[in-house]
Amino acid sequence: MALRYSNIKVYRPESLEEALTILSTRKEKVRIVAGSTDVTVMMRSGTIEEELLDLSGLRRSLAYIGASGDGVEIGALATYMMLLSNVLVHERVPLLAEAMRTIGSPQIRNMGTLVGNVANASPAGDTIPPLYVLGADIVLEGISGTRNISVDEFFLGVGKTVRRPDELITRIIVGGQPPGSRGFFEKLGLRRAMAISVVSVAGLISLDHGVVADARIALGAVAPTVIRAPGAEGRLKGEELTDDVMWDAAEAAARDAKPVTDVRGTAGYRRMVVASLVYRGLSRVAYELEVAGID
Ligand SMILES: Cc1cc2nc3c(=O)[nH]c(=O)nc-3n(C[C@H](O)[C@H](O)[C@H](O)COP(=O)(O)OP(=O)(O)OC[C@H]3O[C@@H](n4cnc5c(N)ncnc54)[C@H](O)[C@@H]3O)c2cc1C
Incomplete structure (x- = not known):
């Protein structure tokens, strides 16, 4: 029609x-x-x-949420409100839920979709850093076939992706958080809500016998696409989450960032914000792991 x-x-x-x-x-x-x-x-x-x-x-066919392996499959028309009312999302990808709770307002969360946030390809899109650390496949369908693209190969630059003009994103498959891991999402905007992120960070930490076995950190709005922070991740792996280690990792994340100066903040300011948000997120995770008795 x-x-x-x-x-x-x-x-x-x-x-x-x-x-x-x-x-x-x-x-x-x-x-x-x-x-x-x-x-x-x-x-x-x-x-x-x-x-x-x-x-x-x-x-009817695209507004759905389902289980996929240990993670979740999210149809193209699943809104934030649907996702935030879904038990699977809270159980399997609480980090993604944490990020989605910060998006816009109830009206925006009622209408907006996670797939739209990804397709829009803004480096400040708040769902994208969590998808980088959780691992996600973007499913593209056209009349000639289907392609699954890993989230870290999907974005080419601001507003640019590998999606071809005759393709639709029909769903996103998100990996589940490993048992015992803890995630964090932190962002700073020019006001507390309804504002594009000046910087956003997501992290996922797993411990083994008291030391960090896996650390994944992604940074938003500090490069043309969301990026991982390899320096910070490397500083954490094999270490206990002490205050010194967390500060070192936060400073390494600031060095991993590649920010520009724009109307929302200077490059130097963004680097400082990266460090403080990563430190805040790591401290929260360290506290949660300690309270839960996970080592
Ligand atoms: C007041 C306000 C506040 C906001 N606050 C935030 C915020 O805090 N954080 C944040 O990250 N974003 C925020 N946004 C941005 C926006 O709400 C999100 O990006 C939202 O997730 C987009 O989803 P949508 O379904 O509305 O997409 P649409 O507006 O319908 O589409 C967005 C883009 O994606 C493309 N697209 C949509 N679906 C598909 C598909 N299936 N396949 C291929 N391409 C597709 C469209 O062509 C378009 O280019 C805000 C927006 C407003 C207006």
Whole structure:
């Protein structure tokens, strides 16, 4: 079905096949719309194309959350509110839930989708650092087939991904948090809510006999894509989570960052914020592991 609002043509497919057929013919001429929280901003700023592919007719097949191995599978139309009310999400990927709770407002979380956040490819997208540390596959479907792309190979730069114009992200498969591990998500914006992150950080720590067996840390808004912090991760592995080790790792994360100066903050300020958010997150994890008696 195709409607026309003033000079914008809207396609509203009722099946995945119909959506993929429209994408295969209209390609970059058509803009996919899920919850529309980012697309509405684009329309207001006049940067939108003349054709929209509204996915709302596919809710029955794409608005779902399911188990996948030890993790979760998230359909393209699963909203934040659906995800935050889902037991599997809280049990298997509490770190992702922690990040999603900070997004926008209840209205934005009612409409916005996790897949839309990923497809938008902003380095400040708050769900992306957790997906880097949890491990996730982005599933792309077109009429000629399906591709699974690891999240750390999906983004090419600000607003750029490996998705081809005739492909739809149909789902994201997120790895589950290892038993006994603890995660953290911290962000700083210019105000406490409804603000793009100036810096965001996510981490996932597992201990073995009191020392860090695995440490994964990802940084948002300090490079053209979300990045891992290999210096910080290397400083933590094999060490006890003492205050000195956590500060060293936080400072290493600041060196791993590649920030630029923009309207929201200078590069130097962003590096300092990375260090303090990583330290805060690690301290919280160390405390939670101690209280839970996990070593
Ligand atoms: C007031 C406000 C506050 C916000 N606060 C935050 C915040 O705190 N943190 C944060 O990270 N973001 C925030 N956002 C941004 C936004 O809400 C998120 O990025 C949201 O997750 C986008 O999802 P959506 O379903 O609305 O996507 P849409 O707006 O429908 O689409 C976003 C982009 O993804 C593409 N797209 C959508 N679905 C698919 C698909 N299945 N396959 C391929 N491409 C697709 C669209 O073409 C478009 O380019 C905020 C936005 C607003 C307006």
